[in-house]
Amino acid sequence: MKTAITPTRAENYPEWYQQVIKKADLAETSAVHGCMIIKPWGYAIWENIQQELDRRIKETGHENLYFPMFIPLSYIEKEAEHVLGFAKECAVVTHRRLIQNREGKLIPASPLKEPLVIRPTSEAIVGTTFANWIHSYRDLPLLTNQWANIVRWEMRPRLFLRTTEFLWQEGHTAHISEKEARDETLKMLNMYADFAENFLAMPVIKGRKTENEKFPGAVDTYSIEAMMQDGKALQAGTSHFLGQKFAKAFQIKYVNLKGKQEYVWTTSWGVTTRLIGGLVMTHSDDNGLVLPPSLAPIQVVIVPVIHKFKNPQTIYNYCEKLAESIKGENYNNKPIRVKIDFTDDSPGNKAWYWVKKGVPIRLEIGPKEYKTNNVYLSRRDKNGKISVPHKKFIDTLVMQLTEIQRNLLKTAKKFVKQNSTEITNKKDFYKHFTTEKSGFVYAYWREDDAIERQIKQDLNVTVRCLPLVKQKFAGKCIFTGDKGGRLVVFAKAY
């Protein structure tokens, strides 16, 4: 059977990914190194992600604000691990003016006394600011968030997954006690996991990162890890317990109830436009993008089929009436998003256009539907079309969207389950990771930097996380036989 996307997932997964994005018109690479242009369909998905996340962030008591994107070198230097972690990928502003040289070419002029780094993350500027804002225990907890663009110079960029500039949300909080900061770190991790499962329909594992994979400067980093359809893991969000490291580096202190100065405890957490890459690789198929209804910019598309019909206006009128009744229904507390495709392309081309864009429900309306007061319905999550009476369609619409959302999560969960294995010895481990779709491997392992580097080198496999659930008892490390092993998830990763 011919597919809308060439190559298929089985033929060439990385190229399939690029083609799904291209055919759905989500984004494109720009001539600026590693930077993408997020096109309207991709940006509308991002806006839906933002809106829902922003609601959840505010609901948990955080306030949005905005910090400058420039960070003086002297700030970023203050936390030693932090700066070393980002030094290799920092874009640096050194001049504040352009002048024309003798040949009329533009060249940078007016060098800055102190070069500025474009934020690779904002802990340094936030730390400096929090130190000014926090004086007493009354100022705590300080719960903030910002939506911003970030720059980390990327040598091997891939649309959404790794780009030099990307968009994200970064939470920054300060607390009175270690417990409160640790609770916050996990609360936001849980929020991300719930959001991923129930909004993106993307199942994730919550876990703690190894020392090697921690955020530079964190005491503990937690992440949510999703599985893509090629069996690779995607780190889809992180939440960091920063302890008092940044508090000490930036002198963020408060006066406690007894009048004594103490350092605060801080956290940070973020998700990025990378989520869109995860979304693409979780649900899409060989016919293109598949979108969960929750975040589809259009949830129902109506395609008028006026081929050879003498009176197209009657069909258009029927479509308009249909659209009105669809908009009258609420899904996720918002009117259902519907569009009529009035373009003059052929019905077949129009149908495929919307398949590739991932719209959950498509209705084809021709003379027959008009005469019988029916709709001809296709769902993006399954094959086949059926004829349904207009009224019945409206009555069951919310249920259908709910079902599509649930089906996508169910299918994705099944895939994760099918591609997760428990392994109990090194030989099987090495053998397993030479198979094609290796997925997640659960195994007992005692944290060890040398082993981590070895399997990375041999198999390109990393420890994704120490999952928070399933940690009932210690086990025998599959590499060393040491009895102090913890259950961890290994995988190849993006």
Added chain:
Amino acid sequence: MKTAITPTRAENYPEWYQQVIKKADLAETSAVHGCMIIKPWGYAIWENIQQELDRRIKETGHENLYFPMFIPLSYIEKEAEHVLGFAKECAVVTHRRLIQNREGKLIPASPLKEPLVIRPTSEAIVGTTFANWIHSYRDLPLLTNQWANIVRWEMRPRLFLRTTEFLWQEGHTAHISEKEARDETLKMLNMYADFAENFLAMPVIKGRKTENEKFPGAVDTYSIEAMMQDGKALQAGTSHFLGQKFAKAFQIKYVNLKGKQEYVWTTSWGVTTRLIGGLVMTHSDDNGLVLPPSLAPIQVVIVPVIHKFKNPQTIYNYCEKLAESIKGENYNNKPIRVKIDFTDDSPGNKAWYWVKKGVPIRLEIGPKEYKTNNVYLSRRDKNGKISVPHKKFIDTLVMQLTEIQRNLLKTAKKFVKQNSTEITNKKDFYKHFTTEKSGFVYAYWREDDAIERQIKQDLNVTVRCLPLVKQKFAGKCIFTGDKGGRLVVFAKAY
């Protein structure tokens, strides 16, 4: 009478402005040159501005997207006037890495082959992209918008009004004909004017800029000009008809119905976080910020007055019930935003806190209110407090917010009227602009670069615009006596 803000407007207007921002906790300067930190109260106002503008931008058929913030020098060079207009204020990225030197200090490393400018505006990257996207007349009109951060190096920064980094929205469109592009330019100018008057309660004059004051690279620039309480003008938004200048510079062409290649016609338009500065200086008074209800992050604040009262919980319960009934009311199609101030400060301090933050309606609830089922009401737009029965307050709440919104616009309009003068000769013109609150001066003038520079030098006065209304006939230029004068607005400006 003691005022909450020192100095008052009359004593020292610029310092009053800084103090209003400080006391309302809207924003603060950062240690990064010219960059501000937008604090939660300021950012919440920006979010309300964004939400309403975004709705209007989408309603007029524009789609949001996102372009990279880096612009290669070779792009920005393509339109000669454009690059000259921005060269003096461009932040330039020249390196992509940091390394430690022998003393352990961080220094920029890995110089870029081609330096990158941080967008001072996006015409160059948009032009390059549109040239790839547009092929045929079917691709037109192309109606896009982005929300982004912008950098223009600012030598004399002022919070919100002039900052090195600021936030904005920039629309970019391409059209098939000059008429269509001109219509778009004016449509968006009108949208901005309507938004300013009916959402910000800030009256504006719509007009065309002189050649001197045009956007670099535009054929025509239009602006909305507001009047601040010191009589100075604030350019609050601009809409540019770019003709075919950028189309030719970036080779944005399409094939028309006859199969012939043509250049498109483009426009761009934007408003920035500067609007918040305008808002502050339009409505605020010597007691601090005054916010129109439409964009107040909190529209009603409830202050429990539990001083010496034995059973505070009954008061709190009464406040909670009150808050619930307030949230049940809709203003501008959204539930009214209400907050109970549970902090343990004195009632007086709490009241002044919310006065300085500009909250439109304040309710003080003490034992008396609790016992009589009343609320003790203060409105930020007028003096005095009154006792109102709970039910009557709820029944009239939407009307009261509507009235406050209308009053603020009315007061601002009256101020503009009182501070606008028509002047018919040069002598009066010079005399007038040596008075303190000089406001807007309407006068006939024949566009002339030399005169423009002269009055700028002599009086620090500029032509704000050639207003679109009132242009019924030509008049005698007050400087030259030439009969081909047009009615223009002169003012000192931010």
